[in-house]
Amino acid sequence: MERRLAALVLIVILALGMLLPQMIRAGENTTQKDSVCLVYDIGGRGDLSFNDMAYLGAQMAKDKLGLKIVELHSHSQDDYLPNLRTLAKEGKCVVIVGVGFLMTDSVKKVAGEYPDQLFAIIDGWIPNMSNVLSVTFRENEGSALAGALAALIAINHDATKVGVVLGMEIPVLYKFEAGYRYGVKWAVEWYKQHYGEQKYVEVLYQYTGTFSDPAKGKEAANAQLNQGAIVIYNVAGATGLGIFDAVEEVAKQEGKDMGPPYAIGVDADQDYIKPGFIIASMMKRVDVGVYDAAEKALKYINGEIDSYGGVLSLGVKENGTLISTLDDLDTFMQIGIQAGVIKPEDAQKIKDKVAEMRNSEPSWIWGAVKELETKIRNGEIQVPMPMDKNEMEQLREELAVPSPTPTTTTTTTGAETTTPSPAAGPDYTLIATIVIVILVVIILAAVFMKKK
Numbered sequence: 310m311e312r313r314l315a316a317l318v319l320i321v322i323l324a325l326g327m328l329l330p331q332m333i334r335a336g337e338n339t340t341q342k343d344s345v346c347l348v349y350d351i352g353g354r355g356d357l358s359f360n361d362m363a364y365l366g367a368q369m370a371k372d373k374l375g376l377k378i379v380e381l382h383s384h385s386q387d388d389y390l391p392n393l394r395t396l397a398k399e400g401k402c403v404v405i406v407g408v409g410f411l412m413t414d415s416v417k418k419v420a421g422e423y424p425d426q427l428f429a430i431i432d433g434w435i436p437n438m439s440n441v442l443s444v445t446f447r448e449n450e451g452s453a454l455a456g457a458l459a460a461l462i463a464i465n466h467d468a469t470k471v472g473v474v475l476g477m478e479i480p481v482l483y484k485f486e487a488g489y490r491y492g493v494k495w496a497v498e499w500y501k502q503h504y505g506e507q508k509y510v511e512v513l514y515q516y517t518g519t520f521s522d523p524a525k526g527k528e529a530a531n532a533q534l535n536q537g538a539i540v541i542y543n544v545a546g547a548t549g550l551g552i553f554d555a556v557e558e559v560a561k562q563e564g565k566d567m568g569p570p571y572a573i574g575v576d577a578d579q580d581y582i583k584p585g586f587i588i589a590s591m592m593k594r595v596d597v598g599v600y601d602a603a604e605k606a607l608k609y610i611n612g613e614i615d616s617y618g619g620v621l622s623l624g625v626k627e628n629g630t631l632i633s634t635l636d637d638l639d640t641f642m643q644i645g646i647q648a649g650v651i652k653p654e655d656a657q658k659i660k661d662k663v664a665e666m667r668n669s670e671p672s673w674i675w676g677a678v679k680e681l682e683t684k685i686r687n688g689e690i691q692v693p694m695p696m697d698k699n700e701m702e703q704l705r706e707e708l709a710v711p712s713p714t715p716t717t718t719t720t721t722t723g724a725e726t727t728t729p730s731p732a733a734g735p736d737y738t739l740i741a742t743i744v745i746v747i748l749v750v751i752i753l754a755a756v757f758m759k760k761k
Contacts, residue, residue, distance in 0.1 A: 342401060342402060345367045345376045345379070345406065346378075346380075347364065348396065348406065348412065349380065350411060351386070353383070355648035357577055357579075359408055359576065360408055362594070363408045363599050365595075366596035366598065366603070374603060376403060383412075390418065393416065393428075394422070397419055397426045402426065403427065403610060404602055404607075406429045406602060407431065407433070412430060412433065416433070427441075427609065428441045429441070429602035429606075430444065439616065439617065442617060442621055444601070444602055446624070448485050448488060449488035449693065449694045450625045450692050451630025451632070452489045452491075452492065453491045455492060455591045456496070457677065457678050457681050458492070459489075460497060462569065462571065462670060463510050466569055468569075470511045470512075471493060471513070472533035472534075472541040473489050473512065474533070474541060474543060475517065476518070476520040476545040476546055478516040480697060482516070484694055487693050487695050488692050490708040493512055497710050499680075503677075515532070515533070523547060526552045529551075534559050540571045540573060540588065541555075541556060541570070541571075542572075542591075543574055543575050546575075553572050553587060556572045568585065571587065572586060573587065573591060575591050576590075576593050576595075577641065578638055580638050580641075581642055588667065590632070590633040592637065594629045597627065598629065602621065625682055626686050631682070632678065635663065643656075
């Protein structure tokens with residue numbers, strides 16, 4: 310009897326030991342932690358990019374999870390640490406989200422100081438910390454959709470070049486370039502399969518070395534436009550604003566009020582910036598990342614899951630990297646109105662112009678891009694993801710579309726090397742003619758001598 314009682318007591322103690330952490334976390338949630346907390350990067354709300362998209366994710370968490378929203382703005386990088394510490398000390402945050410990779414070191418430091426507080430870093434990677442979720446994006450997948458769109462537009466307009474202008478040459482941008490090149494090659498093969506005609510589309514590219522110089526972006530875009538690029542993909546942050554200016558100016562010089570040429574935006578829905586000239590944007594859905602981090606943190610605190618930290622990788626399958634839609638445009642124009650960037654009376658005009666621009670390109674283009682999206686989503690297609698410069702250089706060769714009549718090769722410095730023509734051989738037609746003439750002369754001479 311005593312043994313049974315002792316065994317029962319032991320079972321109860323073990324059960325309590327297993328349940329106690331979950332009970333404590335659940336108690337913390339009901340009494341203290343009730344908010345999704347954002348530390349914005351420099352620029353803050355109204356940037357119509359990362360920060361505004363992070364707020365959209367927090368708004369989703371408020372609507373679907375019942376959480377409050379707490380926001381702190383960073384006027385410089387010196388604000389990162391105090392902002393993060395302020396929120397951690399208050400103890401009300403289900404999760405503290407650092408918006409942007411520049412905050413990675415600060416999040417890592419404060420997460421070490423507050424091991425019981427959950428954090429998330431957007432677009433950064435902090436390994437081996439159980440209280441930090443690293444939200445990353447498979448930009449190569451979304452960029453493949455951008456590349457396919459660009460190439461099919463080029464084919465539709467009998468053009469042979471598309472471009473991409475990038476910021477600093479860093480590994481994360483190789484994912485954009487590789488995906489874009491993959492999409493271009495896929496589109497050329499798709500067109501041949503469906504229409505039986507081999508097309509050639511070349512990718513022009515330039516790394517500007519900066520994310521904050523629109524003048525350099527415009528210079529790079531003009532160089533590509535002068536070489537015949539009909540679509541240029543912006544992967545250069547604020548530098549890319551110069552791409553939009555260049556595309557618009559070239560089109561208007563040709564008497565057009567919309568493209569082609571076109572630009573493709575990046576990160577957020579940038580279609581509204583130059584209505585009629587930005588055919589679409591490759592969106593990194595920071596809002597999805599913030600919401601997913603909040604949902605996972607809440608489940609962990611409530612004891613529904615056993616672990617929190619690690620990497621949350623978002624691509625096409627998770628709706629993390631996609632081509633913008635008109636619904637996305639509606640959302641961003643509302644943000645633009647709140648920020649004072651867009652006048653309320655202009656919103657419908659902008660949407661109508663973007664819709665007109667998209668409808669000017671045939672439906673088979675949009676259908677093909679959707680087909681690629683579906684194949685990436687279901688795992689039928691794996692888009693390459695280079696990790697360093699060597700892998701990127703190899704992919705540039707592997708993903709190049711073979712030229713039907715190669716005559717020149719353009720190097721990254723812009724120099725051209727003419728492909729040598731085959732060595733000239735003897736002109737056998739001329740030789741044969743000379744031989745025949747000689748034979749005729751000999752025969753005539755023989756006949757003449759015989760008559761004598």
